[in-house]
Amino acid sequence: MIEMEKFLEQRRRQVDAALEKFLPKAKSSPVTLHEAMRYSMFAGGKRLRPILCLEAASALGANDSEALPLACALEMVHTYSLIHDDLPAMDNDDFRRGRPTCHKVYGEAIAILAGDALLTLAFETAARVRSWPRYKHDQIITELAVASGSRQLIAGQVSDLENEAKEIDARTLRSIHERKTGALFTTSLRLGAMAANATPAKLEAITKFGRALGLAFQIVDDILDVTQTSEKLGKSAGKDIKAQKATYPALLGIDGAKKAAALWTSRAQAAVKSLGSGAKRLLDLADHMLHREH
């Protein structure tokens, strides 16, 4: 476990160094906008999506440098979606990762524009990769756009808003999570696999891993919201209950939710068994995500 923590820390530093390079300089005009983009990008995130991308690439034999622009593009999309979700008109969150949210520091107008700019920069950054024999730029861009678009990431946020304070069943809850978290998770892994010029069979294995892992991740997230303190989470704990959002612990009980998370983790792991020893770190990562405490 300590080994894994060290490894993840090293990965985070690698991703941060690449992001530093791809983001506009802090002092470059328009200064306020660029500062706001950097404020939210370098707010101590776990860099989970970029790490999944790099690990999928590595599992299939690619160099990190091949996948790094895609890894950074994924984190830009994730960060833009957090900035916009935190806005007063949306989830109205004042804190994120223990710090005031972007609009609390820079105002709503700049926060909206900083999110827009990060989304735009994500596509510019994704276009920086070379193309591979099996996967060209148009497919890479389409993959990223579909996962971030109106039927996936954004649809998840819409359902989340529309279902607040409503009773929903397990199927609806799963479908919200699949779009809100799962799609970008799966795409992170798929883009990493594409950067390794994966065969269709290997890409399919990685895709199944991503879908199951995304669900497990979200179930654990819901459990932590109930069982952990705000301090440990770096965001307001208990906020799902306050917002009367449907969660897995509410539907299945804490024990039931824990069992479900373990089940989806093992399904994820089974999906990449066929990749052999290269997939060792993907298996470890899935275990680590299941047992995390924040």
Add this chain to the structure above:
Amino acid sequence: MIEMEKFLEQRRRQVDAALEKFLPKAKSSPVTLHEAMRYSMFAGGKRLRPILCLEAASALGANDSEALPLACALEMVHTYSLIHDDLPAMDNDDFRRGRPTCHKVYGEAIAILAGDALLTLAFETAARVRSWPRYKHDQIITELAVASGSRQLIAGQVSDLENEAKEIDARTLRSIHERKTGALFTTSLRLGAMAANATPAKLEAITKFGRALGLAFQIVDDILDVTQTSEKLGKSAGKDIKAQKATYPALLGIDGAKKAAALWTSRAQAAVKSLGSGAKRLLDLADHMLHREH
């Protein structure tokens, strides 16, 4: 002039038919989001950017179908930027093209997300073109992302917000317009030229045309804001004065501004003389834009 009106109407119908195809169906889930995207996309816009794109492609001998996905992507970026600019935290506009703005109809949260979704869809749509011998997908996507990004389109909106109620000089005003309107104008023409696999010299001529035309367009826009009624403009007239925004008529007087618009139009036209008879419609379009009344 009547011929030109007829021609533009035909072009608008062509662009609308293509947009209809690229946008998610109105009844598809999430319904509210997709309705909001369509509400703003089909609000009677002039389709200027797509038309410029198609005309540049046509001037250099390409078929319309080669440039249509790019033309639609440009209009999606333009529409997303209008939806976000109209938000209460930004320009706080209740009307646009004679109809309530997106957030007045669907609420702020959905308006923010509809803008996000259109920006994302723009990149998905741009990736649908084929690649040409001189211009590949990565260059097309980068061109669109840079023009829409934190140093151009979004930077223009930031300066606009920051310079409200401030006295600025002609140079600052021009630099705001170059980023807020000019960059996407120029890119519309450049992407059309790329869809015609333009030589570097022809691409350069089209680029110069776009820069000068963008300035002329913005000067005329400022003049119309002072001289026309809200009814004719389909948006609140006199709103620059109310917001104490610097404008060309305020800096140069109405006559001075009219002269400047004419000068930049003729500069634009001079830039594409070298393209010969193929450029005839670009010249006519520049004249038409100079003499428009709304």
